[in-house]
Amino acid sequence: MRAADVRPKWMEPPTRIGLAAKVLALAAIAVLVLYPFVAVLSTSLSSEAEISRHGGLVLFPTSPTLDAYRVIFAGGVVTSALVRSILITAVGTACSLAATVGMAYGLSRRGVVGGRFFLLVALFTMLFSPGVIPNFLVVKQLGLLDTYAALVLPTLISAFNLVVLRSFFMNLPTELYEAARIDGAGDFRVLLRIVLPLSKSVLAVVALFYAVGYWNAFFNAMLYVNDDKWPLAMVLRQFVLQGQSLNDTVSSSETSVPAQAIQMAVVVVSLVPILVVYPFLQRYFTKGVLTGAVKG
Known part of the structure; x- marks a missing residue:
């Protein structure tokens, strides 16, 4: 194979391991970005009992309420x-x-x-x-x-x-x-x-x-x-x-x-x-x- 036909590494299609690593990295970044938004939104929809039970930060409110927005x-x-x-x-x-x-x-x-x-x-x-x-x-x-x-x-x-x-x-x-x-x-x-x-x-x-x-x-x-x-x-x-x-x-x-x-x-x-x-x-x-x- 001639040197002119050799493509640089970054132009090669990703391997399965590389693709899986990218997916995991993007998923981890997405979780880190979305976690604060979900926590803030869920806490704003929670009752006082749920906030106290979860230590001030609620991720999944069991009985969401719009009282805070009202x-x-x-x-x-x-x-x-x-x-x-x-x-x-x-x-x-x-x-x-x-x-x-x-x-x-x-x-x-x-x-x-x-x-x-x-x-x-x-x-x-x-x-x-x-x-x-x-x-x-x-x-x-x-x-x-x-x-x-x-x-x-x-x-x-x-x-x-x-x-x-x-x-x-x-x-x-x-x-x-x-x-x-x-x-x-x-x-x-x-x-x-x-x-x-x-x-x-x-x-x-x-x-x-x-x-x-x-x-x-x-x-x-x-x-x-x-x-x-x-x-x-x-x-x-x-x-x-x-x-x-x-x-x-x-x-x-x-x-x-x-x-x-x-x-x-x-x-x-x-x-x-x-x-x-x-x-x-x-x-x-x-x-x-x-x-x-x-x-x-």
Whole structure:
């Protein structure tokens, strides 16, 4: 057999032992990933007796109940925080995506005055963070304390997402831009009619990155707003991670519902939106991120 006909090992079909090892490894990873979700969901559906009998963590409730979810959605701080998180995530994602697209498109065009300087400034923020105190002072001087804008504006543009979008725009064929210029189209029309329709995959990925960031953000809420404006992530941290009781904050007359079931129900509510959205955008991940990051 000639040397040219010998394929590398990684191109050979897997043996039965290798295939079995892959199946076992994937099954083990799946169990490790699913175990926390199942435990949290099952505990939120369990009664106080079952939680006490299993030491605080239930995997298979014998008599599941929705009392914890009824308590949450009956009103109170959890329901209000959920509504605030949805609004902050929707508005913040739209504003961040619009600002990032505009800046990335401008920096992707040749001959833009100061383009290299602003690109270097954006890249500088990826390496060096200004710190908590300077950020707080800036937000305070701008009069944004205890406003929802303080949860959006300080993180409006992500340098990583900016670089990905800029690289994607630069990789588009220059003939498209030239043809649009010949037809008399300006920059704004080129962006709306040509660039954005060709960038759906990378835009979907960047939008998901921003949405997940806004949905899970709690640190800015802890610094800049009072408890009457807390998003769900801050409520989750305060009442689940910090161990504070929800009995006084959730408006419900059902005092028999265990606090741990309510806490796990809050965790489930905070996870469901991302778990619902992710499968619809997952197919864009490889195409969007890799296409936008290979060159540029």
